Amino acid sequence: MAKYATLALIFVTLVGCQAHQGQVVDTLPQPNFNGPLIAQAPPTPALPPVPKYTPPAPSQPQRSLSGPQAWIPQVPPRPWKWIVIHHSASPTGSAAIFDREHKAKGWDGVGYHFVIGNGTNSGNGQVEVTARWPIQKWGAHAKTPDNRFNDYGIGICLVGNFEIERPTAAQMASLEKLVAFLMQRYNIPPERVLRHKDTKSTECPGRNLNIDLVRRAATQIIVNSGGNVEHIAAADATELLTDTPAH
Numbered sequence: 224m225a226k227y228a229t230l231a232l233i234f235v236t237l238v239g240c241q242a243h244q245g246q247v248v249d250t251l252p253q254p255n256f257n258g259p260l261i262a263q264a265p266p267t268p269a270l271p272p273v274p275k276y277t278p279p280a281p282s283q284p285q286r287s288l289s290g291p292q293a294w295i296p297q298v299p300p301r302p303w304k305w306i307v308i309h310h311s312a313s314p315t316g317s318a319a320i321f322d323r324e325h326k327a328k329g330w331d332g333v334g335y336h337f338v339i340g341n342g343t344n345s346g347n348g349q350v351e352v353t354a355r356w357p358i359q360k361w362g363a364h365a366k367t368p369d370n371r372f373n374d375y376g377i378g379i380c381l382v383g384n385f386e387i388e389r390p391t392a393a394q395m396a397s398l399e400k401l402v403a404f405l406m407q408r409y410n411i412p413p414e415r416v417l418r419h420k421d422t423k424s425t426e427c428p429g430r431n432l433n434i435d436l437v438r439r440a441a442t443q444i445i446v447n448s449g450g451n452v453e454h455i456a457a458a459d460a461t462e463l464l465t466d467t468p469a470h
């Protein structure tokens with residue numbers, strides 16, 4: 224009823240204006256009978272450009288790291304093109320447990336390169352480096368007909384079933400830091416950071432793993448670090464996520 228009353232008021236106002244001040248009518252907005260306009264969602268802002276990684280010249284001394292040395296292989300890099308994220312689809316687990324399970328299937332050990340624990344069989348947010356990574360071996364985690372995601376995809380598995388639960392905050396912080404490190408060191412753009420389900424029909428890594436959040440957070444970590452990949456590896460994840468890090 225209030226709507227009709229408003230319309231009636233507008234009508235009366237219009238008539239009144241026409242009767243006494245006709246020239247003002249043209250400046251009034253046309254009444255709108257189509258209901259309120261729904262505001263358009265603002266466009267998603269573009270990701271900032273990622274600084275390109277330049278490996279140190281061979282003549283330069285390698286800096287020693289206080290962070291996870293195991294992230295940095297001592298053999299020439301495989302030409303990685305993708306990062307593929309998985310969940311274990313189990314409430315518990317660790318790299319050692321998945322290694323036993325995968326060997327029982329006749330595989331050559333755990334198929335991922337990294338496992339991020341949830342506090343059950345390894346630490347909450349602990350990044351375990353599997354035996355594949357130091358020797359830069361192909362993965363066994365994302366089989367497709369041409370096998371490109373196994374051949375050139377870095378496999379990261381988070382312990383948990385993210386169809387029914389959420390990754391822990393510590394797992395997400397570690398994932399974002401690890402992805403930032405890998406993106407920067409291997410020049411992998413954010414759109415090539417994939418969920419397993421982006422490579423084939425599967426639920427993995429579950430509906431509660433937000434890949435867009437991972438891409439954005441990892442990109443921001445790289446930008447905050449000025450592209451200093453050694454700093455990303457060495458820094459505390461929470462420092463990278465909350466502050467501009469000191470160099």
Ligand SMILES: [Zn+2]
Binds near residue numbers: 308310364427428
């Ligand atoms: Zn998977």
